[in-house]
Protein backbone atom coordinates (compact mmCIF):
# COMPACT_ATOMS: atom_id res chain seq x y z
CA UNK A 682 0.00 0.00 0.00
CA UNK A 683 1.27 3.50 -0.88
CA UNK A 684 1.76 5.94 2.00
CA UNK A 685 1.21 9.63 1.28
CA UNK A 686 1.83 12.55 3.61
CA UNK A 687 -0.23 15.70 3.01
CA UNK A 688 0.21 19.12 4.61
CA UNK A 689 -2.67 21.48 4.01
CA UNK A 690 -1.40 25.00 3.32
CA UNK A 691 -4.94 26.38 3.33
CA UNK A 692 -8.48 24.98 3.20
CA UNK A 693 -8.07 24.24 -0.50
CA UNK A 694 -4.37 23.73 -1.22
CA UNK A 695 -1.63 21.48 0.11
CA UNK A 696 1.54 19.54 -0.66
CA UNK A 697 1.62 15.74 -0.93
CA UNK A 698 4.71 13.54 -0.75
CA UNK A 699 5.02 9.78 -1.06
CA UNK A 700 6.51 8.36 2.13
CA UNK A 701 8.05 4.99 2.96
CA UNK A 702 8.08 4.92 6.76
CA UNK A 703 7.84 6.82 10.03
CA UNK A 704 11.16 7.02 11.86
CA UNK A 705 9.87 8.78 14.98
CA UNK A 706 6.56 9.99 16.26
CA UNK A 707 6.09 11.52 19.70
CA UNK A 708 4.80 14.40 21.72
CA UNK A 709 6.92 16.86 23.70
CA UNK A 710 5.48 19.34 26.22
CA UNK A 711 5.43 21.86 23.33
CA UNK A 712 4.39 20.06 20.16
CA UNK A 713 3.92 16.87 18.17
CA UNK A 714 7.19 15.78 16.47
CA UNK A 715 7.28 13.38 13.52
CA UNK A 716 10.22 12.40 11.35
CA UNK A 717 9.31 10.46 8.23
CA UNK A 718 11.15 9.11 5.20
CA UNK A 719 9.93 10.44 1.83
CA UNK A 720 10.97 9.29 -1.63
CA UNK A 721 11.68 12.68 -3.25
CA UNK A 722 12.85 14.78 -0.30
CA UNK A 723 14.57 12.26 1.99
CA UNK A 724 13.94 12.54 5.70
CA UNK A 725 11.45 15.17 6.70
CA UNK A 726 10.77 16.72 10.12
CA UNK A 727 7.24 17.82 10.98
CA UNK A 728 6.06 19.83 13.99
CA UNK A 729 2.33 19.70 14.66
CA UNK A 730 1.93 18.25 11.18
CA UNK A 731 3.77 21.08 9.36
CA UNK A 732 6.99 20.64 7.35
CA UNK A 733 10.00 22.15 9.13
CA UNK A 734 12.90 20.70 7.13
CA UNK A 735 13.65 18.04 4.56
CA UNK A 736 17.07 16.63 3.72
CA UNK A 737 16.74 17.63 0.08
CA UNK A 738 15.87 21.33 0.31
CA UNK A 739 17.19 22.35 3.74
CA UNK A 740 20.34 23.75 2.12
CA UNK A 741 18.32 26.62 0.68
CA UNK A 742 16.78 27.64 4.00
CA UNK A 743 19.96 27.26 6.04
CA UNK A 744 22.22 29.03 3.53
CA UNK A 745 19.80 31.90 3.32
CA UNK A 746 18.99 32.39 6.99
CA UNK A 747 22.70 32.60 7.81
CA UNK A 748 25.13 33.73 5.07
CA UNK A 749 23.56 37.06 4.03
CA UNK A 750 24.02 38.44 7.58
CA UNK A 751 27.34 36.66 8.13
CA UNK A 752 28.71 38.28 4.95
CA UNK A 753 27.20 41.71 5.66
CA UNK A 754 28.65 42.05 9.17
CA UNK A 755 32.41 42.75 8.76
CA UNK A 756 33.47 40.47 11.63
CA UNK A 757 30.77 38.35 13.31
CA UNK A 758 32.18 36.71 16.45
CA UNK A 759 29.22 35.83 18.68
CA UNK A 760 26.05 34.48 17.06
CA UNK A 761 22.77 33.37 18.64
CA UNK A 762 20.22 31.10 16.95
CA UNK A 763 16.72 31.06 18.45
CA UNK A 764 14.86 27.87 17.49
CA UNK A 765 16.64 25.87 14.77
CA UNK A 766 16.91 22.71 16.88
CA UNK A 767 17.73 20.63 13.79
CA UNK A 768 21.18 22.28 13.76
CA UNK A 769 21.24 23.32 10.09
CA UNK A 770 21.74 27.03 10.83
CA UNK A 771 24.54 26.29 13.29
CA UNK A 772 26.26 24.10 10.66
CA UNK A 773 26.37 27.04 8.22
CA UNK A 774 27.48 29.54 10.89
CA UNK A 775 30.39 27.23 11.75
CA UNK A 776 31.77 27.64 8.21
CA UNK A 777 32.76 31.21 9.18
CA UNK A 778 36.19 31.32 10.82
CA UNK A 779 35.51 34.69 12.52
CA UNK A 780 32.79 33.10 14.66
CA UNK A 781 34.18 32.29 18.08
CA UNK A 782 30.95 31.16 19.69
CA UNK A 783 27.50 30.18 18.43
CA UNK A 784 24.68 29.64 20.91
CA UNK A 785 21.60 27.61 20.03
CA UNK A 786 18.54 28.40 22.14
CA UNK A 787 15.80 25.92 21.25
CA UNK A 788 12.66 25.57 23.38
CA UNK A 789 12.16 21.86 22.68
CA UNK A 790 14.86 19.41 23.78
CA UNK A 791 13.16 16.58 21.90
CA UNK A 792 13.78 18.35 18.56
CA UNK A 793 17.51 18.54 19.33
CA UNK A 794 17.70 14.94 20.57
CA UNK A 795 15.88 13.42 17.58
CA UNK A 796 17.75 15.61 15.06
CA UNK A 797 21.08 14.35 16.41
CA UNK A 798 19.80 10.78 16.11
CA UNK A 799 17.93 10.95 12.78
CA UNK A 800 19.12 14.07 10.90
CA UNK A 801 22.91 13.89 11.34
CA UNK A 802 23.70 15.85 8.17
CA UNK A 803 22.08 18.90 9.81
CA UNK A 804 22.89 18.22 13.46
CA UNK A 805 26.65 17.63 12.87
CA UNK A 806 27.71 20.64 14.99
CA UNK A 807 25.15 20.37 17.83
CA UNK A 808 26.03 16.82 18.91
CA UNK A 809 28.66 17.96 21.41
CA UNK A 810 31.58 17.57 18.99
CA UNK A 811 32.12 21.29 18.32
CA UNK A 812 33.64 23.36 21.15
CA UNK A 813 32.50 26.63 19.51
CA UNK A 814 28.84 25.64 19.95
CA UNK A 815 26.77 26.00 23.15
CA UNK A 816 23.24 24.59 23.54
CA UNK A 817 20.46 25.98 25.72
CA UNK A 818 17.07 24.34 25.98
CA UNK A 819 14.97 27.38 26.79
CA UNK A 820 12.43 29.86 25.43
CA UNK A 821 14.28 32.32 23.19
CA UNK A 822 12.43 35.21 24.82
CA UNK A 823 13.61 34.28 28.30
CA UNK A 824 17.16 33.74 27.08
CA UNK A 825 17.67 37.10 25.38
CA UNK A 826 16.13 38.95 28.32
CA UNK A 827 19.13 37.67 30.33
CA UNK A 828 21.74 38.33 27.61
CA UNK A 829 21.69 42.00 26.63
CA UNK A 830 24.48 43.63 24.54
CA UNK A 831 25.97 40.20 23.84
CA UNK A 832 25.70 39.22 20.15
CA UNK A 833 26.84 40.39 16.71
CA UNK A 834 24.10 38.38 15.00
CA UNK A 835 20.81 36.85 16.13
CA UNK A 836 19.06 34.44 13.77
CA UNK A 837 15.42 33.69 14.56
CA UNK A 838 15.00 30.22 13.04
CA UNK A 839 11.53 29.71 14.47
CA UNK A 840 8.25 28.01 13.68
CA UNK A 841 5.30 29.91 12.25
CA UNK A 842 3.49 32.37 14.55
CA UNK A 843 1.37 29.74 16.30
CA UNK A 844 2.10 27.90 19.57
CA UNK A 845 5.46 28.61 21.26
CA UNK A 846 6.65 30.97 18.50
CA UNK A 847 3.81 33.54 18.71
CA UNK A 848 5.87 35.88 20.89
CA UNK A 849 8.79 35.78 18.43
CA UNK A 850 6.85 37.93 15.94
CA UNK A 851 5.95 40.75 18.36
CA UNK A 852 7.42 44.19 18.91
CA UNK A 853 8.37 43.51 22.54
CA UNK A 854 10.51 40.61 21.38
CA UNK A 855 12.24 42.72 18.72
CA UNK A 856 13.05 45.31 21.41
CA UNK A 857 14.73 42.58 23.45
CA UNK A 858 16.61 41.38 20.36
CA UNK A 859 17.73 44.97 19.67
CA UNK A 860 19.07 45.13 23.23
CA UNK A 861 20.75 41.72 22.99
CA UNK A 862 22.67 42.84 19.90
CA UNK A 863 25.87 44.86 20.07
CA UNK A 864 25.78 48.40 18.69
CA UNK A 865 26.32 47.24 15.07
CA UNK A 866 24.40 43.97 15.36
CA UNK A 867 22.07 42.32 12.84
CA UNK A 868 18.98 40.16 13.29
CA UNK A 869 17.59 37.82 10.63
CA UNK A 870 14.25 36.03 11.04
CA UNK A 871 12.34 33.68 8.81
CA UNK A 872 9.34 35.74 7.66
CA UNK A 873 6.87 33.37 6.00
CA UNK A 874 5.58 33.27 2.43
CA UNK A 875 4.99 36.57 0.61
CA UNK A 876 2.44 34.72 -1.53
CA UNK A 877 0.25 33.33 1.26
CA UNK A 878 1.06 35.29 4.42
CA UNK A 879 0.60 38.97 3.54
CA UNK A 880 -1.12 39.78 6.85
CA UNK A 881 1.58 38.17 9.00
CA UNK A 882 4.26 39.98 7.00
CA UNK A 883 2.53 43.32 7.29
CA UNK A 884 2.43 43.11 11.10
CA UNK A 885 5.87 41.61 11.44
CA UNK A 886 7.62 44.26 9.30
CA UNK A 887 5.73 47.09 10.99
CA UNK A 888 6.88 45.76 14.37
CA UNK A 889 10.46 45.49 13.12
CA UNK A 890 10.47 49.04 11.71
CA UNK A 891 9.31 50.36 15.07
CA UNK A 892 12.55 49.01 16.53
CA UNK A 893 15.32 48.86 13.89
CA UNK A 894 16.56 51.67 11.58
CA UNK A 895 17.28 49.26 8.70
CA UNK A 896 14.66 46.64 7.77
CA UNK A 897 14.71 44.75 4.46
CA UNK A 898 13.06 41.59 3.17
CA UNK A 899 14.78 38.99 0.99
CA UNK A 900 13.52 35.84 -0.67
CA UNK A 901 14.50 32.24 -1.36
CA UNK A 902 13.01 29.28 -3.18
CA UNK A 903 12.02 26.50 -0.76
CA UNK A 904 9.92 23.87 -2.55
CA UNK A 905 8.46 22.14 0.52
CA UNK A 906 7.22 25.38 2.18
CA UNK A 907 3.80 26.86 1.32
CA UNK A 908 3.92 28.31 -2.26
CA UNK A 909 7.66 27.56 -2.55
CA UNK A 910 8.45 31.27 -2.23
CA UNK A 911 9.82 32.03 1.23
CA UNK A 912 11.24 35.14 2.85
CA UNK A 913 13.55 36.41 5.56
CA UNK A 914 13.61 39.70 7.43
CA UNK A 915 16.97 41.50 7.73
CA UNK A 916 16.87 44.00 10.61
CA UNK A 917 20.02 45.90 11.39
CA UNK A 918 21.37 48.66 13.62
CA UNK A 919 24.06 49.90 11.23
CA UNK A 920 24.97 47.74 8.23
CA UNK A 921 22.80 47.68 5.11
CA UNK A 922 22.71 44.27 3.36
CA UNK A 923 23.17 45.74 -0.13
CA UNK A 924 25.02 49.06 0.37
CA UNK A 925 27.49 47.71 2.94
CA UNK A 926 27.94 44.29 1.31
CA UNK A 927 31.54 43.38 0.45
CA UNK A 928 30.98 41.33 -2.67
CA UNK A 929 34.64 40.42 -3.09
CA UNK A 930 34.80 38.95 0.42
CA UNK A 931 31.72 36.80 -0.23
CA UNK A 932 33.10 35.72 -3.62
CA UNK A 933 36.35 34.63 -1.95
CA UNK A 934 34.60 32.47 0.70
CA UNK A 935 36.77 29.45 1.45
CA UNK A 936 33.85 26.98 1.64
CA UNK A 937 31.09 25.67 -0.62
CA UNK A 938 27.51 26.93 -0.50
CA UNK A 939 25.00 25.18 -2.75
CA UNK A 940 22.45 28.04 -2.86
CA UNK A 941 24.08 31.24 -1.58
CA UNK A 942 26.62 33.14 -3.68
CA UNK A 943 27.78 36.75 -3.99
CA UNK A 944 25.42 37.57 -6.91
CA UNK A 945 22.42 35.90 -5.31
CA UNK A 946 23.08 37.87 -2.10
CA UNK A 947 22.19 41.03 -4.02
CA UNK A 948 19.45 39.48 -6.15
CA UNK A 949 17.60 38.06 -3.16
CA UNK A 950 16.83 41.59 -1.91
CA UNK A 951 15.16 42.55 -5.23
CA UNK A 952 11.48 41.84 -4.63
CA UNK A 953 8.47 41.29 -6.88
CA UNK A 954 5.94 44.10 -6.55
CA UNK A 955 3.33 42.11 -4.58
CA UNK A 956 5.96 41.21 -1.98
CA UNK A 957 7.10 44.83 -1.70
CA UNK A 958 3.51 45.86 -1.20
CA UNK A 959 3.03 43.39 1.68
CA UNK A 960 5.63 45.25 3.70
CA UNK A 961 5.22 48.81 2.44
CA UNK A 962 5.54 51.24 5.37
Ligand code: AAT
Nearest residue numbers: 764765766787788789792820821839840845846
Ligand atom coordinates in the same frame (compact mmCIF):
# COMPACT_ATOMS: atom_id res chain seq x y z
N1 AAT B 1 15.78 25.01 10.62
C1 AAT B 1 14.46 25.03 10.12
C2 AAT B 1 13.54 24.50 11.14
C3 AAT B 1 12.63 25.25 11.80
S1 AAT B 1 12.04 24.61 13.24
C4 AAT B 1 11.87 25.96 14.32
C5 AAT B 1 12.18 25.61 15.77
O1 AAT B 1 11.84 26.73 16.57
C6 AAT B 1 11.42 24.42 16.36
O2 AAT B 1 12.31 23.40 16.70
C7 AAT B 1 10.71 24.99 17.60
O3 AAT B 1 10.70 24.10 18.69
C8 AAT B 1 11.55 26.24 17.87
N2 AAT B 1 10.87 27.28 18.64
C9 AAT B 1 9.58 27.70 18.53
N3 AAT B 1 9.33 28.66 19.42
C10 AAT B 1 10.48 28.88 20.12
C11 AAT B 1 10.83 29.75 21.21
N4 AAT B 1 9.95 30.59 21.74
N5 AAT B 1 12.11 29.72 21.67
C12 AAT B 1 13.02 28.85 21.13
N6 AAT B 1 12.72 28.00 20.12
C13 AAT B 1 11.47 28.00 19.63
C14 AAT B 1 12.04 26.49 11.23
C15 AAT B 1 10.91 26.12 10.34
C16 AAT B 1 10.26 27.26 9.63
C17 AAT B 1 8.94 26.78 9.10
C18 AAT B 1 8.37 27.67 8.10
N7 AAT B 1 7.13 27.15 7.58
